[in-house]
Amino acid sequence: MGFLIKQNLKTNGRHPHLRVRIYIMNTIMEICKIRRPSQHYALLFALLATFICTSTLANLSVSAITQTPDNNVWPVQPITYSITVSTDLPDGVFFNIRIEDANRNNISAEFTTIAPCGYNGIFFCGEAFSGSPLTLQFSWEPSFQGSATITFHVGCSGTSCVPAAPVTVTTTIEPEPGNGxxxxxxxxxxxxxxxxxxxxxxxxxxxxxxxxxxxxxxxxxxxxxxxxxxxAPDEVTAQGSNSISVTTTQLTNVRSRLASLRSGPSKTRFALKGIMLAMNGDTLPAGLLADSSGFGSGLISSLIKDSRLGLFMSGRINFGEKDSTSRESGFDFETQGITAGLDYWYSSKLVMGAALGYAKTSSDFNENGGNLDSTAHSTSFYGSYYLREDAYIDWIASFGKNNFSTRRTIVYSGVNTATGGDTSGRQLGLSSTATIDYRMGRLLISPYIRVDYVNADIKGYRETGGSGLALAIAKQQTKSFATALAVRASQAISQRWGVLVPSAYVEWEHEFKDDGRLITARFVEDPTVAFSIPTDAPDRDYFKLGVALAATFPRGKSAYISFATISGQDTITSATIDLGGRMEF
Structure with a gap:
């Protein structure tokens, strides 16, 4: 009795008269249960209990349940049940309600209600009067599709009344016909x-x-x-990943240039042992090259032209496909990027430069869903600093602007149309790499760590066309923060015309930030209702495997080509080809 009284006192704390009635009601209940009262009060308890237990019992009754909306609702749509409770006792009676599903037993916890009901495993409710029945509303948001048989059990808060017969309603959780x-x-x-x-x-x-x-x-x-x-505008989700891709392309092109800068100019009269020869990130000391080439220092002097100023050009082609998921449509893609720039050696330890870049991406969506084309222009500033001859740090800062053109084809029974939309955005890319070289005979082992950050914004826009199905897309923002732990192995092979450097590398990349996003959209014809377009979360961990071949020629000229692929991404298959060259003057 103590727990029940405390619960009811807590539930009805705002109504003192209800507390009194609950206390009296539960006291009566206990009296009715007494079989052996004390000798002094045996007769009194017997008479009182007989009178109370026979004169205060009341019958509870429940009207039919009203469900709003009617059947054929979809998952997570709120449903309201109205239930009216009454009693034949003029003074009223307190009651409780337990809600049960035929297949899932007690599901009272899934429901919410308004006063005068409190909840503690079941709903403890206020009193219903015979002349003034009490109507309660319960709300429920089903999380599944199918049919649910919901039963409302209306009982007494104690034994002072006769419970009502259970009332059952069947709720069909599926779309309604027609526009459902x-x-x-x-x-x-x-x-x-x-x-x-x-x-x-x-x-x-x-x-x-x-x-x-x-x-x-x-x-x-x-x-x-x-x-x-x-x-459904699945195609819109590709704009964010596209922004990340084109920025990464420019960072990679500049990174390739920084690798080629390891050759260093002889004009500065730096010690030969402190000069590094490299292509596409494959570095080796020039002194080692002289020792292993058989050509001696004459070849090295020819390879390292007397110049502080250098010009470079590098390009990248990235292609692949993305599988369809529960949130995004699949598509084939191809990105082409080119970067050109100038740099200057300020000392034997520091080189800095600037570059301009251009990238173009084309994506064709599965099932003739349309296409996304984009172009990007960027400006990059970069540099490299040698802590010692076999340890160095590279950095890059890239700023750019993207232009997007999205076309969605909409073809189904009775409809053959298309929507088009253009927008633009800006992106920032930052990258830093720390490398240390270890010499093992003719083999150079170079472990390195890299940190990349990309922040891209895309302006909102309105589609045109579409015969009423065009959308207004809100502005977007996407971010990526990734690290790479890697090792590269390379070896110099002397040729009559110069030096050939094959290499291979493996990177473990981890994405920290680029979480799934929600893009807000509205139909242009009636923007009163907004909805969210969810994107996939990125793969957190994956590996990049690559091979490269670089060639260094006399008079400060060099060229390289590399191929890389990514392993471990769930929905993306891609490959990358990098190529480029440099000359000094």
Whole structure:
């Protein structure tokens, strides 16, 4: 009795008269249970208990349950149940409600309600009067599709009344016919699109959108699946990854240049043993090259031209495909980038330079979903500092602007249209690499660590065309913060015309930041309802494997080519080809 009284006192703390009634009611309940009262009060308790237990029992009754909205609701849509409780006792009676699913037992915890009910495993409610029945509302957001048989058990808070018969309602958790598009969702973006269309089709005043809703309502389930696949703007999610990709391309091109700078000019009269020869990140001391080449210092003097100022040009081609997921459509992609710049040796330890870059990306979406094209222009500043002859730090800062052109084709039963939208954005890329070289005979082992940061913003824009299905896309921001732990092995091979340097490397890359995003969109014809387009979270850990071949020629000329692929990404398959050259003057 003590727990029940405390619970009811807590539940009805705002109503003192309710506390008194609860206390009296539970006291009566205990009296009714007494079988052997004390000798002094035996007769009194017997008479009082007999009178109370026979005169205060009341019958509870429940009216039919009202469910809003009616059946055929979709998952996570709120459902309200209204239930009215009454009693034949004029003074009223307190009661409790337990909610049960035929398949999942007690599910009271999944429901919420308003006063006068408190909750502690079941709902403890206020009193119902025979002349004034009490109506309560319970809310529920089902998290599944199917049929649920919900039973409301209305009982007494004690034994002072007769419980009502259980009342059952069957809730069908699936889309309603007609415009209930949610029943055929294929992924999260299509789900959000279907929910928005379901709402707009019921209230919109746009004649164009009404026409589309009418057409959708006449489609079969299989046809609606195709329609949602076409209408949902999965293509928009690729803009963020595209921004990261083009920025990474420019950082890689400049990084290749920094690797080639290891040759250092003889004009500065630096000691030969302190000069490094390298291509595409494959470095070795010039003194070692002289010892192993058989050509002596004459070759080295020819290879290292007398110049502080250098000009370079490097290019990159990245291509591959992304698989479709529950949030994004798949697509094939190709990125081409070129970078050219100048740099200057300020001393034997410090070189700095600047470069201009251009990149172009083309993405073709699966199932004729459309395409995304972008171009990017960037300006980069970079440098390298030697802590000693076999240890150095490189850094790069790149600033750029992107232009995006997105085309979505929408083709399904009764509709053959397309939307187009153009926008732009800006991005910042920062990169720093620390390397140390170890010599093992003719083999050079170079472990290194790299940190990359990219921050890209994309302006909001409005699509055109689409016969009422065009979207207004809000501004976006995407960030990437990645590290790489790596090792590279290279070896110099002397040739009559110069030096050939094959190499191989492996990188373990980890992404810390670039989390999944939510992009806000609205239909242009009726922007009253917004919905979110979710993106995939990135792969956190993966490996990059690469091989390269570099050649150094007399008079300060060099060239390289490399091939790399990525292993360990769940949905992306890609390969990269880098090539470039340099000359000094």
């Amino acid at each position: 598009l949610i029943r055929t969702i294929l992924n999260d973006t299509q789900r959000a699109t279907a929910e928005t269309l379901d709402k707009l089709c019921a209230d919109t005043s746009s004649e164009t959108l009404i026409s589309q809703c009418s057409n959708l309502s006449s489609l079969s389930d299989s046809e609606i699946s195709i329609a949602l696949n076409q209408i």
